Structures are given as structure tokens and as C-alpha cells.
């Protein structure tokens with residue numbers, strides 16, 4: 337992987353430094369071959385946006401500061417503007433910019449105290465991760481290098497125990513952790529790492545194979561390029577616990593057919609044999625036993641909730657707590673009865689919890705069996721609703737008691753189709769068992785996208801666009817519960833066949 341006639345550039349930003357710490361090849365490709373990058377997924381865009389929101393919110397910890405403009409502003413102008421603010425005696429600067437040793441950094445919040453300047457790096461995580469020490473340490477290195485008197489360095493992260501009551505209390509939402517000692521201890525290694533990266537960038541490029549570092553601490557955006565020699569059916573497709581996949585890879589065991597079966601646990605062996613020999617499993621007795629645990633009337637229930645939202649949106653919610661905004665409910669009163677469908681999707685601007693719960697409690701009969709797919713999730717949502725609305729807790733607890741989990745026979749591999757690829761997620765189970773239903777052509781095809789779509793409606797003024805998202809959300813959630821109806825029909829057909 338060499339780049340001919342490259343224009344050598346050893347300039348690093350903080351994010352490039354962190355990229356280089358993860359993998360020199362990633363830094364090299366970013367500098368000289370950015371065209372090889374994977375497309376940014378919706379999930380990554382959303383993570384980036386929520387990081388930005390948290391950063392802006394944390395500025396309220398030290399209000400009244402001056403922000404250094406950065407949109408369409410050159411790095412040198414950002415640095416100059418920062419210097420002017422420092423010279424003018426500004427006490428709090430947001431997005432302060434510095435450069436030293438050919439490394440450019442921006443400090444989320446820089447605060448002047450009588451002992452010197454304090455660095456505050458803001459993260460949306462709920463604790464300090466290993467990579468955060470390097471993140472803050474490189475800022476400290478650059479600021480110290482410019483001659484600034486830095487007294488302390490902190491990481492500001494989300495306190496996931498905080499419960500919102502009224503307006504968000506910013507000092508309780510965030511935890512501020514002093515990393516000064518660790519950051520000072522790291523200074524020598526930061527200098528070494530920077531030097532190593534600069535030497536590497538002047539070379540013909542590092543020869544680095546894929547490994548655990550491709551996803552740790554971040555998902556690398558060159559996987560499409562570096563992983564292209566991995567065949568479609570490889571050790572990396574194995575689902576669940578089993579031997580270390582990179583150990584196998586490093587021994588030259590890459591294709592599924594190369595794996596000695598006896599080193600695999602039973603569930604991975606089933607996956608391997610299923611994929612290679614198109615082998616299915618049907619344990620009729622076990623499936624019948626599961627079906628016998630269900631009764632009429634039966635409700636097929638699925639919630640959609642907010643996902644990965646750091647700032648608590650409503651009273652009595654915590655950061656990242658999943659708040660239900662939608663459900664789909666298919667209902668069968670008895671065998672061969674007409675299938676009925678109920679659904680709820682909250683408008684984007686309201687707290688959805690009360691209206692959603694009232695409608696749900698009206699629609700689930702007291703004695704009904706409630707079938708879900710992955711009961712941990714639905715029970716979690718219902719338990720939260722019971723805490724928020726204790727006056728309904730008896731009714732909610734009754735629903736929870738009546739919950740049965742359709743995932744169980746698939747997780748146990750009582751029934752397995754090779755097309756499930758070792759997974760027991762409904763996204764794989766449904767098309768393998770009921771090919772006419774699939775998530776492939778859905779505009780919204782997973783819970784994370786559904787959450788983003790619902791949240792995005794809050795900023796939309798275009799009524800047509802809002803309507804399109806609402807329809808896509810309703811279609812997606814409905815497919816989850818209709819899928820369960822069809823899976824049960826299929827299981828019954830299988831059990832009744834000779």
C-alpha cells in the first residue's frame with residue numbers, strides 16, 4: 337500500500353492523533369487515500385450529532401464564555417482569535433484552538449483560574465474510557481508546548497444516574513473528573529507517539545493487517561478496503577461465543593469450511609453446518625412445547641423507543657434511558673378469528689409516555705397472552721412505564737406476567753434455518769421462515785434508525801417529509817408484529833406436518 341508521488345503531510349489534529357494511536361495505517365490512508373473510506377452510516381452521523389449537542393450543553397457548566405468560531409474559519413485564524421481572547425483576559429473560552437509541534441487541537445472548554453488554565457474535554461459517554469486519557473493528554477501537550485500555563489485537565493462526561501426533574505440541572509447531568517495526574521504521566525509517551533506517526537507519514541506506508549484494533553476503540557472507516565480479502569462466509573460471520581476469530585485468522589483459518597468443527601461450541605457448529613450443507617433443524621417436540629405455553633386471546637406487541645439520547649428529554653427520565661414513542665399490536669381473539677391491528681405513534685413534539693400507555697392499557701385485555709420478541713426489552717419498557725405512572729402499575733405488572741417470548745425457540749435452536757446465518761434476531765428469523773416478509777426494502781429497518789427518524793421530525797417543518805417518516809415508522813413497527821403472527825402460523829404448520 338504505497339502512494340506514488342504523495343505530498344508529504346505530517347500535520348496532525350487531535351482526531352488524527354487518536355486515529356493514529358488506533359492504527360497507523362488508518363492515519364496513513366486518511367492522509368493520502370481518503371477516497372478509500374467507507375460511507376458514513378446514519379448511526380455514525382447520529383453519534384456525531386449527539387456528541388456535538390452534549391458539547392454545546394456542557395458549555396453551560398461555565399456560562400458567559402466566548403466561543404472561537406470554526407465553521408469555514410481557517411485553523412490559523414482560529415488560533416489567532418484564541419490568542420486575542422487570552423490576551424484580552426477572557427476567563428472562559430469555548431473551542432479554543434492551539435498548535436504546537438505540528439499538532440492542532442481544540443479545547444471544548446478552557447477556563448482561567450488563579451492557578452492557571454484548566455482544560456475541560458466533554459464526552460457523551462457515561463464514564464472515562466482509556467482513549468479519553470490520550471485525548472486529554474495530547475491537548476495538555478500542545479497547550480503546554482505553546483507556553484500556556486495549564487494547571488489542570490478534566491474530562492466531563494454524562495452522569496447516567498441523573499434523573500431529570502423540571503429543567504435539566506447541568507451540574508448534575510455531568511460528572512467532572514480530574515485526569516491531571518494521569519495526563520501529566522502520559523506526556524513522554526504522547527511526544528513519542530507523535531514522533532512515530534510523523535516518521536510513519538514520511539515512509540511508504542505501514543504494513544498492518546486487520547485485527548482487534550479495527551473496531552477498538554472506534555469502528556475504523558477503512559474496513560471496506562482492508563477487509564476486502566475476507567470471503568463472504570468466513571470465521572468473522574460466526575455468531576455468539578466461541579473461539580477467538582482473530583486467533584483463527586492469524587492461523588490462516590479464514591473460510592468457514594476451514595474451521596475444524598470440534599473446536600466450535602454447539603450453536604456455532606449448527607451455524608457452520610447450516611451454511612455449508614444448507615442444513616436445517618426442526619425439533620418439533622420442543623416447538624410444540626413452546627406453542628403450548630401460548631393462549632387466546634393473544635396480543636403480538638412491539639415497542640419503538642428513543643435510543644442513544646444523552647440528554648434526558650422528559651421529567652423523571654435519565655440520560656440514555658429508552659423512552660417508548662410507538663407500538664404496534666396485532667390481536668387475535670381466538671383461533672381463526674380475524675386478525676386486528678392497533679398502533680400508536682406519538683407526534684414528535686410531545687412527551688409520548690402517558691398517551692401511549694393509556695391507549696396500550698385499553699387495547700390489551702386483562703387475560704391476554706402477550707407475545708413479544710426478546711422480552712427483556714419489552715419488559716424493561718413496561719417496568720419504566722410502571723415507575724413513571726405508578727397508578728397503573730398493577731395493570732402493567734399483569735401484562736408483564738402474561739408476556740411470552742417468541743425468541744426462545746430460536747435462541748435455543750429448537751428451530752433453525754440455514755438462512756438465519758447463526759442469528760436469532762427477528763431480522764434474520766423472519767425472512768428465513770417467511771420469505772415473503774423481509775426488512776430489506778423498508779425505509780426504516782432497525783430500531784436505531786426508527787429512533788433517529790422520530791427524533792428528526794422534531795426539527796421538520798415540511799409536512800410532506802413528516803408524513804413520509806410517519807408512514808415509514810408505522811410500516812416498520814407493524815412488520816415486527818405481523819412478522820410474529822406469521823412466524824407463529826409457520827411454526828404451527830411445521831408442527832402439524834408429518
Ligand code: SF4
Nearest residue numbers: 359362550556558562
Ligand atoms: S481497517 Fe483495520 S487495519 Fe485497516 S486501517 Fe482500519 S484499523 Fe487499520
